[in-house]
Amino acid sequence: NAGGGGERVLWTAIRDIQQKYPHVVSVVYTGDTDVNKQDILERVRTRFNIELDPSLIGFEFLKKRFWIEDAKWPRFTLIGQSIGSMVLGWEALKRVVPDIWIDTMGYAFTYPAARIFGGCQVVAYVHYPTISSDMIGRVASRESGHNNANEVAKSSFYTGLKLVYYRLFALIYAI
Numbered sequence: 534n535a536g537g538g539g540e541r542v543l544w545t546a547i548r549d550i551q552q553k554y555p556h557v558v559s560v561v562y563t564g565d566t567d568v569n570k571q572d573i574l575e576r577v578r579t580r581f582n583i584e585l586d587p588s589l590i591g592f593e594f595l596k597k598r599f600w601i602e603d604a605k606w607p608r609f610t611l612i613g614q615s616i617g618s619m620v621l622g623w624e625a626l627k628r629v630v631p632d633i634w635i636d637t638m639g640y641a642f643t644y645p646a647a648r649i650f651g652g653c654q655v656v657a658y659v660h661y662p663t664i665s666s667d668m669i670g671r672v673a674s675r676e677s678g679h680n681n682a683n684e685v686a687k688s689s690f691y692t693g694l695k696l697v698y699y700r701l702f703a704l705i706y707a708i
Contacts, residue, residue, distance in 0.1 A: 534565040534573050536580045542658045543637040544583045551589050560591040562625040564598025593628045597621050601640075611664060611702050615642040626651050639663060641706060664703045672696055 534540070547559045565573070570592050577583050599605055600620045606613030622643030634647035636657040647653040668680055672695050677686035685691040 534563065534568055534576060536576060539637045539639075539658070539660055541581050542660075543635075544577045544581055544585070546635060546637070546658075547590065548583050548585055551586050555586075555589070558589050558591060560593060560629050560631055562593045562595055562621075562628075564595050564601075564621070566594045566596065566598075591629070593625060595621055595624050595628075597624045609698070611699075615640075615663065615702075615706075618642050619646060622646050662706075664699060664706050666703075669696065669699050669703065672699055 543561070547561075550557055550559055561573075563573070570587065570590070573592070574585055574587055574590070577585060597617075597620055600617030601614050602617075603610065603614075605617065618640035619642050622640060623646060625643075626646060630651045631653055634644070634651065634653035634655045636643065636655070636659075639657075639659055639661060641657070641659075641663060644655045644657070648655055671678060672681050672685070672692060675681075675686045675689075675692050677683040681695070685695055
């Protein structure tokens, strides 16, 4: 319901699925529990000019979104949010197991569960990877910023620890 680029990808994909496969029902998992189906679809129509058949869309309103919020993970955010995405993904799979698990949010750690436990085909649109070589490069160059606190950037010890953390995380993410 945020109305950004990732959401536009989601709604465009659903529109295209509806046009090509009019017998397929798309289920959208969302943590936006303060809105309803009609409100979301109206926002899609007005924000993106995308018309959808509401009878071919279901919504599962997930309660465990707090597991992926920044505030829950002030330190070790990458691994924390990745663990949180697995909790959220498990909640989603317990509600509805789709034939195809389409991720437009970048929750790569949900893919094994969707594939192994749900038997789903997995499709992903990744606009921003969870970790990238330029993120690791910023830490290595000791550049302070959003992903690298000033106290870490100023310390060769903390920078070394963070590089180990980022490189291990990148390895797990790649798998």
